[in-house]
Amino acid sequence: MQVYYDISDFQTLKNAVVTSGTFDGVHLGHQTILSRLRETAQQSQGETVVLTFWPHPRMVVSKDSQNLRLLSTLDEKIEALRQSGVQHLVIIPFTREFSELTSEEFIQQILVDRIGTKKLVIGYDHHFGRNREGSFEYLQQNAHRYGFEIEEIPRQEIDHITVSSTKIREALLEGQTSVAHDLLGRNYTFTGVVVKGRQLGRTIGYPTANVHVSESYKLIPADGVYAVRVKVRSQVYKGVMSIGFRPTVNGVGRTQEIYIFDFQDDVYGEKLTVEVVDYIRPELKFDGLEALVKAIDEDCAAALAILKD
Template identity: 45%
Template sequence: MKIYNQLSQFQKLPHAVVTIGTFDGVHFGHQKIIRQLCERAAAQGGESVLLTFFPHPRMIIDPENQDLKMINTLAEKARMLAELGVDHLIITPFTRDFSNLSPQQYIEHILVNTIGTRHIIIGYDHRFGKDRQGSLPELQACAQTYGFTVEEIGEQDINDVAVSSTKIRNAVLEGNVSLAATYLGYPFSIEGPVVKGDKIGRTIGFPTANIFVEETYKLIPSDGIYAVTVEMDVSGPFDTGNPEAVIHIPRAAAEQAETPGAVYKGMAYIGQRPTINGMTRNIEVNIFDFEREIYGQRIRMNFLKFLRHDVKFTGLEALTLQLHADKAATLDFFRSGNL
């Protein structure tokens, strides 16, 4: 899969099969559309193109609202799309100028003249162009003129999946990571480099790896303790940060990146550590049966089950007793075959 960080990098294709959307989470419903996209491209002898946007349109249209967080970072989304078989991923900067394109301009300048669209697949409720004025009728009206065909994913087909990115975000924010995994089809995860903490966990027998999440827009689960698995050294060739580069991700490389060598069990903590009067929100994980120093290494933490809320204990002794109970509950969870 090739990644383009702006439309000007893209070279018009002779037969592009296109779908458009934010695809945050790449959940079951998204996967249904993407598989259909790739199947149509293969059947027509064309190439599949997924046009997505960053920042999320709501961040530009409603800049005062900073509450919207994304299920996936761009790199996470790219890996999953490559594994699903998408040929081209265009990450279009969503700006005020872009949002002011009329539906006609959007179809002519972007879909036809820039991408070379010959077939487009959209959801029944897809909207585009200024004030979201464009929809299926506008595409159908232009189809014959510009030589492309339109395929709609019907309301019944999408509603049968009963999944939405909003439902997933709400589940994660509530700590219901098992429900989020059901919607996504895979565990919700966060990843980042391991940074140094104050090492209090070591003094009570529960050393933790502190994870720094670089992307401020990344969704973080609610405070509490979770059963997790941890994948080591997940850094790879999926840097989407260079606006000048066209990045190529072979599908085999994407699959390899999603198939780590070692997976460890552990329990994660998210919160401000009220027992020691902490001032910042930490994301840390106690990895079971693991003693290596991994500062600077990038790890991925997959959230499997919410165990309990964050509470303030009377001191480190009471906290330590509770952590032993938390570990026992986590091990019971894994012994039940949850890995």
């Protein structure tokens, strides 16, 4: 997959089959559109092009942008689209100036003049341009002027799984990992760097990796204990993760701490990718360290039972 961070680097194609969107999470609804994009390109011997935007438009134009939490960092989105078989990915820097482009300007300047679009594939209820004024109906009425075909994925082809990025975010924030998995088509993941904490885990026989996620907009699931898989140095290990404020030991600040089974290496400063497999229980305050250790013993047993396959 060719990735273009500046649309001026893109060379106009003779037969571009295009879709556009934010693609946060690259969930099953997105994958339906991408599948149709590939199928259409194969039928017409064209090349697939995905237009996406970074930062996420809501980060730029929304008043509550500081509270926005996304399913994907830019790198995660790129990798998911790569795995979806996209040939060309154009990442358009989303600015306030860009947000003022009319639908007419977006179509003519980007889809026609720069990309060379011959067919546009979009999801139902897709809008674009200033104030989301562009629509499928508008494109249908004006497609002859622009010289490309337009196809809208029918609502029922996506709605049968009733999927949206918003629903996935809500599920993760409620600890509903199985719902998030079913809508994403995979387990939710996040990546962070291991930082030093208070190292209390070592004193009770459960040394943990305290994972710091630098992207403040990246969604971290609800507080609680989870069964996880952890990718460390290209190897995948089983683990149990606690998200929260560690009330039993008077913790300060929210953390993501992971006990990795059968692993003793020093990984401070290294990146870990955490795959959230299943929710075990909410975060609780225990009556002292002895009760906490007993609960961790039970959490580990539960995690290993979940991860046994």
